[in-house]
Amino acid sequence: MNSKTKRFWSRNKRFRLMLTLELAVMLPAAALIYLNFHHVKSIKRAKKVEASIHRDFQYMLADAEKNINDKIYAMIEEVRNILPNLDSDADEKARKLDLILSTHPWLAHMFLFDAEKGLLFRSQPQRMSEKYFQHEHEWLNEMYSGWFGLEAKMLCDVMHKKPRPINCYTDPIKREGNDVVMTTAFFVLPQVPKDKVVLGGISFEPDYLKQTFFPENLEEMVAQKLTDESGYQLALSVFPSEREGEYAGNALATSAGWGDGKPEVSRNLDDVFRGLAMGIRFQGTSADAIASRWVQQSILILGVLSLLMIGGLVLTYRSVSKEIALARLKSDFVSNVSHELRTPLSLIQLYAETLELGRITTQEKKEEYYRIIRKESERLGKLISNILDFSRIEAGRKEYDLRETDIAELVRNTLDTYRYQIEKSGFEFETSIESNIPTMKLDREAIARALLNLVNNAIKYSADEKFLKVKLYRTNGTVKLEVVDRGIGIARRDQAKIFEKFYRTCDPLVHNTKGSGLGLSLVRHITHAHGGEVEVESSPGRGSKFTLSLPLTEEADREANVIASGASA
């Protein structure tokens, strides 16, 4: 790789990093989000969840119907097998039927039809005193006599051909104006030869079906068989199906927890209960609600995951950008510092050599050269102290030696050492130092360094108007140290950044002035170590004011207040 391409690659380091980030992280993440949303949407569209629930429900209903049919057939068979012998006389048979009726209270009516002897129709004896029941008895007796007289033979022939010689009908009837359903079974008798036209039959008591048979069986099936895999509680109901499985809201019987909703799935009953339908649903919810809750949850989870991923990406992006910016600042720092080190060194070297050669004759000139050498070594010393301090801070090894100090004296002494130098650089220099400030715990050297860094900056970054003011005063439990200049000022967007290590603004004057970008970051570290804050107020072209606020202990502040009030009195 030649040097040109090398430079190209290093210049495009940032671009390469971003490209990698985008290809390796952003693209797969975006694809993942897109695919997942697509997946959830397609599930929603197909309503797969709902359809599978409905399919399960159909199986459950078919099972449930078989269950109740088996029970009803068992009850019919039980009575069919104990019917009286055909040879006994009519009174005997009637007595026998009445006995069966009274020992089987779930029966409303029973009958025997013999083509030769006619119809023997008996009804539940305990209820014959009730008028509507008597009326029902008479009406059915009449109806069956007529009907069997005409069609009994045909009915017998049909039943003999069936594997189970029983025919069931479920019909709506009226009882005292109320709609009820009555299930009736006809059968041929087991011990009667096939050529004889003899029929038996029973009608189930409608109240028994409504109040006992259906509720008990529905409840039992819900409890034993029908628990949905997803753990939702199920409920069943039986209702008259006027139209294809339509639920009109008036169930004949329901299991507990049905509520007042519609069935999720219903099935028209065949065979015994033709004319009725059975419905199934979840207790207190619906398949639609479950499906959409599922979709909502999936979307929520995906949303949260996507947000996390986006958050992660933003953080990565920011930290990478920060690292890149820091790397750039570091390389600027190295060139700034080496430049700063070289200048005073070459000046010292130059003046020392000139003096050594003995060419300087006048005492005045010699003194000037000595002063320059001293000043430049001081500058070098300050820079090296800053760098050493900074490296200690970075390594976490910087320790502060806090001792009771009279800050007013410290500030005064520090400024006095530099006063001549400041004024000689053409600065109008004002100080305002309050005298009754209580002593406080400070690291003398560190605070002096912070102050000098601020003063130095004020000098470095002043152009036309050379003014510097240092003010020390006590207010609201803090001691404030202000350094004010009327220099180039700092743009608002830079004001927070100047306290970061290596940061220098892009003002041309700053660019042409030597500096390492470490001074203010040290000032901030020192102030924080003393539990204080540093702030800047500045407007470009008008100057800046840096303020260090150092907290006083409550006690010291109280004492100072007492002294101050005594002095004013």
Ligand code: ADP
């Ligand atoms: P340095 O002075 O070595 O560059 P500092 O950390 O002391 O580093 O200052 C950081 C930057 O803040 C300077 O480069 C300069 O842009 C700006 N700055 C600091 N003090 C002043 C000031 N008094 N007036 C204008 N700009 C300032």
